[in-house]
Amino acid sequence: MSTLLLEAERVKSYYHTREGTVKAVDDVSLDVENGIILGLAGESGCGKSTLMNTLMMKIRPPLYLVDGEIIVDGERISKMERKEIKKKIWGVKISLVPQSALNALMPTKRIIDFIRDVVKFHVDVSDGEIVSMARKRFEELNLPEDSLYLYPHELSGGMKQRAVIAISTLLNPKLLIVDEPTSALDVSTQKRVLKLLLDLKKFKIIDSIVFVTHDIAVLRQIADRLVIMYAGKIVESGTLEDVLSNPKHPYTAGLIHAVITPEPEIRKRGLVSIPGEPPNLINPPSGCRFHPRCLHAMPICKKVVPELVDISNGRKVSCHLVKS
Amino acid sequence: MLLKVKDLSKTFIVGLFRKKEIHAVRKVSFNIKKGEFISLVGESGSGKTTTSRMLLRLLKPSSGSVIFEGKDPWALHKIEDLKWYWKQVHGIFQDPFASFNPLYKVDRILYQTFNLLNVESDAEKEHLVKESLKEVGLRPEEVLGRYPHELSGGQRQRIMIARCYLLKPKLIIADEPISMIDASTRAGILKLFSDLRNNYETSVIFITHDLGLAYYVSDRIMIMHNGSIVEEGTPDEIMEHPKHHYTMRLKEDVPLLYRKWKGF
Numbered sequence: 001m002s003t004l005l006l007e008a009e010r011v012k013s014y015y016h017t018r019e020g021t022v023k024a025v026d027d028v029s030l031d032v033e034n035g036i037i038l039g040l041a042g043e044s045g046c047g048k049s050t051l052m053n054t055l056m057m058k059i060r061p062p063l064y065l066v067d068g069e070i071i072v073d074g075e076r077i078s079k080m081e082r083k084e085i086k087k088k089i090w091g092v093k094i095s096l097v098p099q100s101a102l103n104a105l106m107p108t109k110r111i112i113d114f115i116r117d118v119v120k121f122h123v124d125v126s127d128g129e130i131v132s133m134a135r136k137r138f139e140e141l142n143l144p145e146d147s148l149y150l151y152p153h154e155l156s157g158g159m160k161q162r163a164v165i166a167i168s169t170l171l172n173p174k175l176l177i178v179d180e181p182t183s184a185l186d187v188s189t190q191k192r193v194l195k196l197l198l199d200l201k202k203f204k205i206i207d208s209i210v211f212v213t214h215d216i217a218v219l220r221q222i223a224d225r226l227v228i229m230y231a232g233k234i235v236e237s238g239t240l241e242d243v244l245s246n247p248k249h250p251y252t253a254g255l256i257h258a259v260i261t262p263e264p265e266i267r268k269r270g271l272v273s274i275p276g277e278p279p280n281l282i283n284p285p286s287g288c289r290f291h292p293r294c295l296h297a298m299p300i301c302k303k304v305v306p307e308l309v310d311i312s313n314g315r316k317v318s319c320h321l322v323k324s
Numbered sequence: 325m326l327l328k329v330k331d332l333s334k335t336f337i338v339g340l341f342r343k344k345e346i347h348a349v350r351k352v353s354f355n356i357k358k359g360e361f362i363s364l365v366g367e368s369g370s371g372k373t374t375t376s377r378m379l380l381r382l383l384k385p386s387s388g389s390v391i392f393e394g395k396d397p398w399a400l401h402k403i404e405d406l407k408w409y410w411k412q413v414h415g416i417f418q419d420p421f422a423s424f425n426p427l428y429k430v431d432r433i434l435y436q437t438f439n440l441l442n443v444e445s446d447a448e449k450e451h452l453v454k455e456s457l458k459e460v461g462l463r464p465e466e467v468l469g470r471y472p473h474e475l476s477g478g479q480r481q482r483i484m485i486a487r488c489y490l491l492k493p494k495l496i497i498a499d500e501p502i503s504m505i506d507a508s509t510r511a512g513i514l515k516l517f518s519d520l521r522n523n524y525e526t527s528v529i530f531i532t533h534d535l536g537l538a539y540y541v542s543d544r545i546m547i548m549h550n551g552s553i554v555e556e557g558t559p560d561e562i563m564e565h566p567k568h569h570y571t572m573r574l575k576e577d578v579p580l581l582y583r584k585w586k587g588f
Contacts (some may be wrong), residue, residue, distance in 0.1 A: 043506045045476065079430070107358045157368065185523050186533035187574065187579070190579070191577045193340050198588065214507045215579070217579040217581045220582075221584060221585050244581070255507070255508055257510055258507055258510065259507060259581045260511060260514070260536050260537055262535060262540075262575075262578060262580075263580050263582055263583070266581065271511035272509045272511060273509050273510065273511035274509070277476055
């Protein structure tokens with residue numbers, strides 16, 4: 001058993017809003033082992049991004065950590081002061097590239113000046129060292145060094161995304177979380193970003209990656225493990241091959257069937273999408289949250305919340321069909 | 325022939341003193357028949373959107389011609405003629421969030437179509453709106469009377485397509501209509517375009533960077549690169565025997581579900 005980089009235990013993080021409490025992450029446990037790429041898939045509004053912010057302890061009202069523990073590389077960050085987390089954890093042990101990363105760079109600063117500010121916040125080094133560090137890293141990752149001296153608006157979308165990823169891993173964090181890094185990019189640029197992520201791991205700059213997306217075909221290319229999330233809960237997890245070739249949860253099967261790629265297998269079975277819309281998390285459905293959209297729903301699904309059970313070697317499913 | 329596009333070009337001139345010409349679209353020519361579904365595929369910056377804007381009469385071409393049902397849209401000046409063009413040629417855009425005014429209920433965007441239609445009675449209007457929503461798989465009571473932020477991206481894009489069911493245009497130009505929509509609901513939205521074509525013989529120009537999507541719905545695919553159409557063919561021809569090196573690269577870069585990329 002490899003060591004765990006990140007452990008999240010029964011985490012609940014809710015948004016307290018005027019309309020009510022949004023249970024965006026409801027009782028989620030997640031482990032990230034050393035050396036793997038974990039793919040997290042689910043529809044918009046299923047709590048993927050909230051879960052990532054929670055794992056980072058990037059929690060600001062109206063979002064509250066209601067319950068649960070988060071341990072990153074041996075440190076219990078769910079109990080830490082925000083100030084300490086900012087200085088000692090973010091960027092150093094665990095980095096997050098959020099969905100809006102294309103807007104993360106300062107429009108009025110050249111990339112190198114932005115890097116200088118970021119690095120100085122965490123470690124005490126001279127300007128010269130930072131510049132040589134950044135140049136070396138850009139060279140290693142095959143990014144044009146000239147781009148360090150440009151302003152963000154002078155970079156293309158793909159280049160900006162790659163620069164943000166390079167900057168967030170400058171201090172060699174163990175874990176990198178990327179949230180929909182390629183959704184706004186075209187296929188050729190997307191491939192370059194994915195290659196960069198693999199390079200970061202190959203050169204041992206980072207140990208593990210959590211990749212969040214709604215596109216399973218992308219995960220197929222890079223992930224080792226797959227975690228499927230629906231309406232604030234994890235419904236299935238396992239190795240990529242197991243989950244893709246033999247999905248146990250009807251939602252997972254639906255997600256896989258909804259993939260549209262130019263392949264004979266998919267052409268044969270035709271295009272199918274999951275009927276309905278994801279539920280409102282202020283007032284989620286009783287029992288299994290997927291039951292109103294599920295083709296196999298039974299009476300029990302309406303009443304009892306299925307537990308996430310281990311069916312074999314770390315393959316976990318939460319569905320009443322699997323138990324019976 | 326419904327639409328004839330010949331040598332369509334657009335050159336943007338940038339800079340104040342040192343002027344630079346950017347050839348966004350270079351001599352693009354193609355024809356569309358009634359009921360034909362064609363896809364325009366290319367990466368960002370290949371000129372797809374500039375082409376679509378010229379077809380929608382939102383951007384004046386630098387040279388070349390667009391002829392729709394024998395008429396040049398740029399020669400239309402009278403309001404009745406323009407209304408005719410807007411009713412016949414309808415655009416659907418990438419960002420279903422930007423198409424709505426956040427201050428108004430979603431009903432407004434549907435009722436606005438009656439400015440182009442001859443419907444007098446309010447009861448008839450309400451009936452047509454409800455029917456169009458049902459056509460696109462929405463329950464009228466779920467969406468009417470709500471504000472855009474209360475709906476998901478997929479629901480919003482469906483409402484935009486409901487407008488097509490009200491207007492029954494002859495040509496729909498859909499510019500990346502599903503790239504901001506969840507993978508789980510993409511197939512359903514894609515099907516709505518096919519349904520329109522099958523039920524009303526609507527012609528569709530589907531603009532996308534994803535060859536995978538184009539493969540399923542099109543009769544014909546055109547590959548666009550650096551402002552020109554570099555290859556054209558049926559989906560099978562393009563996927564199985566791509567000729568242009570850019571098409572080959574595009575095909576290789578599409579992530580697949582059952583095959584892993586080399587070197588990954």
